[in-house]
Each structure stands twice: as C-alpha cells, then as structure tokens.
Amino acid sequence: MYDFDYASPRSVREAVSLLERRGDDARVLSGGTDLIVQLREGRRKAGLVVDIKEIPEVNDLSYGPRQGLRLGAAVPCYKIYGNETVQKLYPGLIDAVSLVGGIQIQGRATVGGNLCNASPAADTIPPLIVLGAACVIAGPQGTRTVPVEDFCIAPGRTVLQRGEFLLSLRIPPPLKNSGAFYLRFIPRNEMDIAVVGAGASVVLGKRRTVFVSARVALGAVAPTPLFVREAGDALAEKPVSDESIQQAAEIARAAARPISDMRGTADHRRHLVGVLTRRALEGAIRRAKES
Amino acid sequence: MSRVHVQARINGEETEFLCEPRQSLLEVLRDVLMLTGSKEGCNNGNCGACNVILDGRLVNSCLVLGVEAQGKDIQTIEGLATPDRLHPLQQQFLEHAALQCGICTPGFIVAAKALLDKNPHPTEPQVRHWLAGNLCRCTGYDKIVRAVLSAADAVRDGR
Known part of the structure; x- marks a missing residue:
C-alpha cells in the first residue's frame, strides 16, 4: 500500500478542518471494509x-418517538441488528445490515460507509430510501441534510x-x-454482491385493505441506487x-436500466426487478399487517 | 513515513509497537510483533485466514489499520492454547482431521472461538452461517463443522 498519513480527530470541527485543508487527498475511514481494500488495490488514493x-x-x-432513529455514520452493522429498538421498528433495515458480508465484515462495516462508497449494488441504500432516511452532512458551513x-x-x-463528511442518518419514526x-x-446462500436488490415500504389504511x-x-440496476417514485x-x-402489486412491479421493471456483467445479463436483471419488487411489497405489507 | 506509537492489549498482555499508518493490523501482527499464526490469504476481506477478535468482535485483521489498534483488546490464535494444553477447538480440529494444508485453520479456529464465546451451544446451521466468511479449499468444510460442534460439547463437559 502507498504511504499515507493518519488522523483521528475527536470533534466534527477538527475533522472538517482536516478534510477542507486536504481536499481530495483525504479519505474518510469508518469501518474500512471498502476503503482499505481500495487503497491497497490502488482504486482510490489518499x-x-x-x-x-x-x-x-x-x-x-x-x-x-418524534425525531425517529439517529444512526451515526460509523455505527457498525452488528450494533444495528443487535439493537432491540431497531429490530422492532425498522425490520426493513435489519434485512439489509444482516446480509452485508459475513460476521467479520459486519463487525466493522457501517451503513454510513456503505452509502459513501456509493456502489450501485449497496444493500443498505434501497431500504434507507424506502424508509425516507436523510443524510446529515457536516461541513465548513455547518450541517446540511440531503435525502438518501x-x-x-x-x-x-x-x-x-470539499470539507464535508457524512455525520449521521435520520430515519423518521414508523407510521401506523x-x-x-x-x-x-x-x-x-450468503456473502455475495446483489445481482438485483429491491426495497419497499408501505403505509396501509386503518382496515389494512388499501394503500395510503x-x-x-x-x-x-442503474449507475446509482434507484428510487422508483412512480x-x-x-x-x-x-x-x-395481487393486481395492484403486479402493476407496481411492472412500473419498477420498466424504470430499471441494468447492464450486463459477470453477475447477470440486463434481461435477467429486468426480470428479477419484477419478481423482487413484488416480493418486497408483499413482505412490507405482511409487516404492516403485523405492526 | 514516520511511524506511530501504538499501545494495545494483545492476548492479555499490554503491548507497545511502532507502525506505519499504511500497515494493516495483520502486517503488524506478523511483521512487527512476529505473531505469524494469523495468515494472509486474500488480503481483501474474503477469506478469513487473518481473523482476530478485536474488542470482543470477530474481524479480518487485513481490513484494520495497525494504528486503529490503539487502546484495543486483541485476541489472536496464539492466545488460545496454554503452555501445557491445547484449546478444545484446536484439539477437536486435530481429532477430526479438520485441516489439510492448514492455511485457513487459524482463522477458522479464531472465528469459531468468537462464536462459542457468544453462543456456547450452536446448532449446525448456526456454525455454518457463522463460518461463511472463512474459506477452505481442502476439507469441504464438513470436518470443520463437526470439529466445532465437538469442541462446543467439550467446553460444556469441561474437557
């Protein structure tokens, strides 16, 4: 690995000042499961x-109950799936954090890092999007908030x-x-990169027979994780x-812009989007009915 | 590049070392502290041969910087046996012939130790799931899983 300096700031202000001074020459380390590999292989420089x-x-x-979940950018996966409140209120997030890598990776890897690594296949990003999560970004001008x-x-x-880093994620409290x-x-069965991933969230009416x-x-299935609002x-x-679920799955299938690569062809991926969107919606509905 | 002074507790002993920021914990263990039991397999987090227990959590030491060890508690494969007795996991790996070339073995044993510390009576699916981050190209895994289940029994029976 090329030489680099290491700093371990103790405050947001100190971190921002280092990042501002060094610009692209600086890289933020949290769990290191992506960054250290990328530095070693020369895919990123620092x-x-x-x-x-x-x-x-x-x-x-x-x-x-009013602010929802505050999830610091450097909280590792195992702490998230080990947290009883998250287990109870955000099972959709648990789905993702418990299948990122193996036990060794989950001991270090963070949701914040998964997001900042910005892989199109990142497992934690679709659930964050459907949960309505927002990124709290610290920078020279204070903090700003960006939807995931x-x-x-x-x-x-x-x-x-320049000078900014992801401080935390905010996830609103779950609705009734x-x-x-x-x-x-x-x-x-385990330990692989998604060929396709799908997240869904639903809010149902009081009698749970209608979507709100x-x-x-x-x-x-796109250069970035894809929010299919429509x-x-x-x-x-x-x-x-089943009919309305199938309609939504068709819309998602049409919105996907997949490529063919070693993990699957574009056609296979498009097919998977339809199947997985339907299953994700069915899973979300099941949980809404149990809630 | 100037080296950094780091203090950590390794296998129960307060330890000090100097390392470059770019050195992984695995490199520090092997090349600075001469604890060569942890192996370098893939060096990118896929194989688990470098597994150590860092503040009670199983990690790949190739994906930790040596400088991050400051103030941490680290258990390596060298910390399992006592001078006169193998750890039950080591004993059961021998008795079940759960290794051939041996490169993956320290990682498997450290990973299994982390499992038994947390769950002393795992089921076979739990063992297989837990060890999914460790690769072995010789045994086909079955003997390893049997060895871990036997070691759990041995620990329970105080053997």
Whole structure:
C-alpha cells in the first residue's frame, strides 16, 4: 500500500478542518471494509486517512418517538441488528445490515460507509430510501441534510463536497400500519454482491385493505441506487391486491436500466426487478399487517 | 513515513509497537510483533485466514489499520492454547482431521472461538452461517463443522 498519513480527530470541527485543508487527498475511514481494500488495490488514493470513529456524533444510535432513529455514520452493522429498538421498528433495515458480508465484515462495516462508497449494488441504500432516511452532512458551513435518494450521483461518487463528511442518518419514526422490506437475488446462500436488490415500504389504511402510500427502491440496476417514485405512487389509494402489486412491479421493471456483467445479463436483471419488487411489497405489507 | 506509537492489549498482555499508518493490523501482527499464526490469504476481506477478535468482535485483521489498534483488546490464535494444553477447538480440529494444508485453520479456529464465546451451544446451521466468511479449499468444510460442534460439547463437559 502507498504511504499515507493518519488522523483521528475527536470533534466534527477538527475533522472538517482536516478534510477542507486536504481536499481530495483525504479519505474518510469508518469501518474500512471498502476503503482499505481500495487503497491497497490502488482504486482510490489518499495522502491522509481521516478516521472518524473517535467523534462522538458518528457513534450515536438512538431513537425518539418524534425525531425517529439517529444512526451515526460509523455505527457498525452488528450494533444495528443487535439493537432491540431497531429490530422492532425498522425490520426493513435489519434485512439489509444482516446480509452485508459475513460476521467479520459486519463487525466493522457501517451503513454510513456503505452509502459513501456509493456502489450501485449497496444493500443498505434501497431500504434507507424506502424508509425516507436523510443524510446529515457536516461541513465548513455547518450541517446540511440531503435525502438518501439524492446522495449518490455516480458509481463511487456522492454529493459530498470539499470539507464535508457524512455525520449521521435520520430515519423518521414508523407510521401506523406501515412496514418495510428488503431482499436481493444472489446465486449462492450468503456473502455475495446483489445481482438485483429491491426495497419497499408501505403505509396501509386503518382496515389494512388499501394503500395510503408506498415507496420502492432498487439496487444494481442503474449507475446509482434507484428510487422508483412512480411505482410507489401508483399504489396510493389502490386496494391491497395481487393486481395492484403486479402493476407496481411492472412500473419498477420498466424504470430499471441494468447492464450486463459477470453477475447477470440486463434481461435477467429486468426480470428479477419484477419478481423482487413484488416480493418486497408483499413482505412490507405482511409487516404492516403485523405492526 | 514516520511511524506511530501504538499501545494495545494483545492476548492479555499490554503491548507497545511502532507502525506505519499504511500497515494493516495483520502486517503488524506478523511483521512487527512476529505473531505469524494469523495468515494472509486474500488480503481483501474474503477469506478469513487473518481473523482476530478485536474488542470482543470477530474481524479480518487485513481490513484494520495497525494504528486503529490503539487502546484495543486483541485476541489472536496464539492466545488460545496454554503452555501445557491445547484449546478444545484446536484439539477437536486435530481429532477430526479438520485441516489439510492448514492455511485457513487459524482463522477458522479464531472465528469459531468468537462464536462459542457468544453462543456456547450452536446448532449446525448456526456454525455454518457463522463460518461463511472463512474459506477452505481442502476439507469441504464438513470436518470443520463437526470439529466445532465437538469442541462446543467439550467446553460444556469441561474437557
């Protein structure tokens, strides 16, 4: 690996000042499961690695009935799926954090890092989008908030500007009669990169027979994780039925812009989008009915 | 590049070392501290041969920087046996012939130790799921899984 300097700032202000001074020469380290591999293989370069884990705010994992979930950018997967509040209120997020890598990766890898790495196939991003999560970004001018669906702009690229880093994610408190679900297709049982991933969330009416609203997001079928707003919007005020679910799945299938690569052909991926969107919606509906 | 002074607790002993920021914990263990039990397999987080337990969590030491070890507690394969006795996992790996070339073995044993620390009586599917991050190209895994299940029994029976 090329030489680099290492800094472990203890405050947001200190981190921002380092990142502002060093610009593109600096890289933020949280769990390291992507960054260290990329530095070693020369896919990313850094003169300075800024380890943010000593900053208190990035380790926050707390819930309030009004503010919702505050998920610090450096909270590792195992802490999220080990948290009883998250298990109870955000099972759609648990779906994703418990299938990122194996146990060793989950001991270090973070949702914040998964987002900043900006892989089109990142497992945690579709569930964050359907849960309505927002990114809290710290920078020289203070903090700003960006919806997760607007955070990734190209493979490996995000909206983060010079001097900025992801501080935390905010996920709104779950509404009544709501549920979310994420699943992916991989050709083996564990430990693989998604061929296609699909997340869905639904809010049902009081009698749970009608959709109030829904959101659908896809992974690995576009240059960035894809929020398919029109698929969810098509379900509003529709009865909860196989037919309406199938319609939304068709809209998602049409919105996908997959490529062919070693993991699957574009045609296979498009087919999977239809199947997985339907299953994600069915899973979300099941959870909404159980809630 | 100037080296950084790091203090960590390794296998129960307070340890100090100097390392470059670019050195992984695995490189520090093997090349600086001469703890060569942890192996370098893939060096990118796929194979688990470099597994260590960092503050109670199983990690790939190739994906941790040595400088990140500051103030941490680290258990490596060298910390399992006592001078006169193998750890039950080591004993059961021998008795079940759960290794051939041996490169993956330290990682499997450390991973299994982390499992048994958390869940002393795992089921076979739990063992297989837990060890999904460790690759072995010799055994076909079955003997490894049997060895871990036997070691769990041995620990329970105080053997």
